[in-house]
Amino acid sequence: MSVAAYGRLKSKKRKTRMANVITFVVILIFAALVIFPIWWIFRTSLMTNAEIYRYPPSFLPGDWLFSNYEKTLEVFKFWKYLWNTMIIIVPSCLAGTFTATLCGYAFARLRFRGKQFIWALCVGSMLLPAMVTLIPLYIGWTRGLGLQDSYLPLILPYFCGGGAFNIFLIRQFIVSIPRELDQAATIDGAGYFRILFSIIIPAIRPAMIVVALFIFIGLWNDLLQQMIYINSSDKFTIALGLTNFRGQLKQDWSLTMAATCMSFAPGVIFYLIGQRYFVEGITLTGMKN
Amino acid sequence: METVSKSSRRRARIYSAEARVAYICLIPAFLGLIFLTYVPLLSVLGISLTSWTGLAKPEFIGFDNYVKLFTTDPYIKDSIIATIYFALLSVAGSMIYSLFIAMLLNRKIPARGFFRAVFYVPYVLPAAAIYVGWSWLYEANFGFFNYLLSEIGLSKVLFIADSSYVVPSLSLISVWLAGNLIVIFLAGLQNVPSVYHEAAEMDGANGWQRFLHITLPCMSPIIFYNLLMSLIANLQVVTPALALTNGGPGNSSRFMTYLMYDQAFVNYKLGYACATTFIIFAILAAFTAVLFKTSNRWIFNEGGDDK
Numbered sequence: 001m002s003v004a005a006y007g008r009l010k011s012k013k014r015k016t017r018m019a020n021v022i023t024f025v026v027i028l029i030f031a032a033l034v035i036f037p038i039w040w041i042f043r044t045s046l047m048t049n050a051e052i053y054r055y056p057p058s059f060l061p062g063d064w065l066f067s068n069y070e071k072t073l074e075v076f077k078f079w080k081y082l083w084n085t086m087i088i089i090v091p092s093c094l095a096g097t098f099t100a101t102l103c104g105y106a107f108a109r110l111r112f113r114g115k116q117f118i119w120a121l122c123v124g125s126m127l128l129p130a131m132v133t134l135i136p137l138y139i140g141w142t143r144g145l146g147l148q149d150s151y152l153p154l155i156l157p158y159f160c161g162g163g164a165f166n167i168f169l170i171r172q173f174i175v176s177i178p179r180e181l182d183q184a185a186t187i188d189g190a191g192y193f194r195i196l197f198s199i200i201i202p203a204i205r206p207a208m209i210v211v212a213l214f215i216f217i218g219l220w221n222d223l224l225q226q227m228i229y230i231n232s233s234d235k236f237t238i239a240l241g242l243t244n245f246r247g248q249l250k251q252d253w254s255l256t257m258a259a260t261c262m263s264f265a266p267g268v269i270f271y272l273i274g275q276r277y278f279v280e281g282i283t284l285t286g287m288k289n
Numbered sequence: 290m291e292t293v294s295k296s297s298r299r300r301a302r303i304y305s306a307e308a309r310v311a312y313i314c315l316i317p318a319f320l321g322l323i324f325l326t327y328v329p330l331l332s333v334l335g336i337s338l339t340s341w342t343g344l345a346k347p348e349f350i351g352f353d354n355y356v357k358l359f360t361t362d363p364y365i366k367d368s369i370i371a372t373i374y375f376a377l378l379s380v381a382g383s384m385i386y387s388l389f390i391a392m393l394l395n396r397k398i399p400a401r402g403f404f405r406a407v408f409y410v411p412y413v414l415p416a417a418a419i420y421v422g423w424s425w426l427y428e429a430n431f432g433f434f435n436y437l438l439s440e441i442g443l444s445k446v447l448f449i450a451d452s453s454y455v456v457p458s459l460s461l462i463s464v465w466l467a468g469n470l471i472v473i474f475l476a477g478l479q480n481v482p483s484v485y486h487e488a489a490e491m492d493g494a495n496g497w498q499r500f501l502h503i504t505l506p507c508m509s510p511i512i513f514y515n516l517l518m519s520l521i522a523n524l525q526v527v528t529p530a531l532a533l534t535n536g537g538p539g540n541s542s543r544f545m546t547y548l549m550y551d552q553a554f555v556n557y558k559l560g561y562a563c564a565t566t567f568i569i570f571a572i573l574a575a576f577t578a579v580l581f582k583t584s585n586r587w588i589f590n591e592g593g594d595d596k
Contacts, residue, residue, distance in 0.1 A: 031407045041422040099317035112308035125326045136329035160321025192310040221416040239417035263418035271413040
């Protein structure tokens with residue numbers, strides 16, 4: 001290698017190292033910007049009201065007032081709300097994942113009359129925005145079935161396939177499993193359900209976890225449906241409880257922020273535990289479509 | 290002859306057993322599709338032609354609700370404008386932001402997993418809490434953003450209490466929430482074959498040229514997917530109005546879904562609200578159709594058949 005070429009290579013190397021340092025700094029700045037609102041909310045939750053209104057504001061609370069949380073809990077029944085939220089989320093996740101798997105299996109592997117038609121209905125409903133069916137469903141659940149102030153209108157839909165998108169996701173995943181596996185099992189005398197439970201389900205576990213996570217996120221972020229179906233305050237979910245609490249304490253920012261932080265916590269903890277699946281799952285949906 | 294018919298009968302039997310299993314598996318989805326999707330969809334149309342308020346028997350009034358919506362409704366025009374304004378700002382902002390961050394994260398940097406987690410975190414927080422939390426940052430006198438403005442010598446802004454700032458302020462929160470788009474983009478970027486970049490670099494293409502002619506075409510299917518998903522989600526925006534603004538100030542954040550909620554569940558005009566629903570549906574469908582129609586012009590097919 002000539003000296004000039006070596007020099008060029010070296011300068012190029014230096015250039016990429018320089019670029020990587022700049023990238024790192026930019027990422028660091030953006031990450032700080034993204035985390036900052038959460039920090040600001042948290043630091044407010046630990047301050048006295050006098051401290052909140054001080055100018056210039058400080059980035060750290062003076063003496064970390066965790067007692068704000070105790071005070072908040074007197075009105076903001078966090079544990080009750082969390083429990084109520086879980087009563088909705090846990091059965092929905094389980095049932096939604098299971099029924100989506102059943103349907104995905106039928107579409108991916110089984111031959112039956114009317115398959116194309118039902119599949120078209122399913123895919124068609126994927127493009128249908130959720131808000132379109134809101135009013136008729138409300139009428140159906142509350143007038144038709146008399147389910148007022150009940151969690152069932154929020155849960156029962158997940159017993160019906162867990163949404164077309166999730167069925168689609170599971171189907172795509174099952175299609176990618178080699179058919180030889182089921183054929184071998186068929187020769188060994190396994191029935192269709194046996195194949196589903198002992199071959200398909202173990203193979204698509206990641207996809208099922210993803211579906212459960214999607215259902216979780218959907219319910220976790222929902223406010224509109226909870227608002228229209230739930231009326232009494234002892235049935236409030238976290239989202240409803242917080243919205244209501246904010247209405248009551250418009251001016252007490254430190255307590256409102258303490259309630260906000262408590263509402264953040266389960267999602268963050270859940271995410272830290274299941275981070276791998278979250279990332280895999282989101283990635284999966286982007287790739288499979 | 291006999292064996293053939295026997296085997297075909299046998300096949301038919303297996304086939305029917307298979308179909309039976311399939312139908313059992315599909316019972317839940319079938320119920321869902323009929324009772325939770327298609328019957329309600331038709332009901333929206335049906336109810337929209339009545340003057341139902343939920344109390345008396347619904348009375349058929351033809352297209353009166355639609356006529357009223359288009360001629361005398363004080364909200365719907367502002368509502369459509371606010372929604373489209375919000376959706377375009379949020380979609381544009383979050384697409385650019387998430388692609389940019391994903392491209393940075395795709396380089397060789399230390400602690401990449403940690404950073405990815407940081408950018409994703411806002412997405413796992415409950416939406417209602419996010420808006421309540423941000424309302425404090427946007428607070429008129431002591432909020433953080435107003436502190437920043439006063440530090441650089443600008444006058445205070447009533448972010449969510451000012452009709453000209455409320456939509457951009459809420460859009461900024463949507464952009465902040467776009468962590469899931471980053472993760473999808475990042476996965477897509479990792480699938481772009483590095484040989485393309487190496488070859489282009491050898492031919493002397495600079496970073497911007499490589500982005501334009503390699504990254505963007507290779508990523509176009511994923512860009513389309515993210516664009517579609519975030520457009521549909523943002524056009525249905527309702528939570529900030531429910532949790533924070535109640536459609537105000539004025540009508541500046543009376544988003545379409547919130548308008549529908551207000552008509553149906555605050556004022557109990559169910560027939561009227563269904564007419565609104567149908568109009569919103571038509572607008573969403575139009576946006577989706579345009580996106581799909583133009584997609585084959587800019588989505589790059591790996592197979593190479595450019596249509």
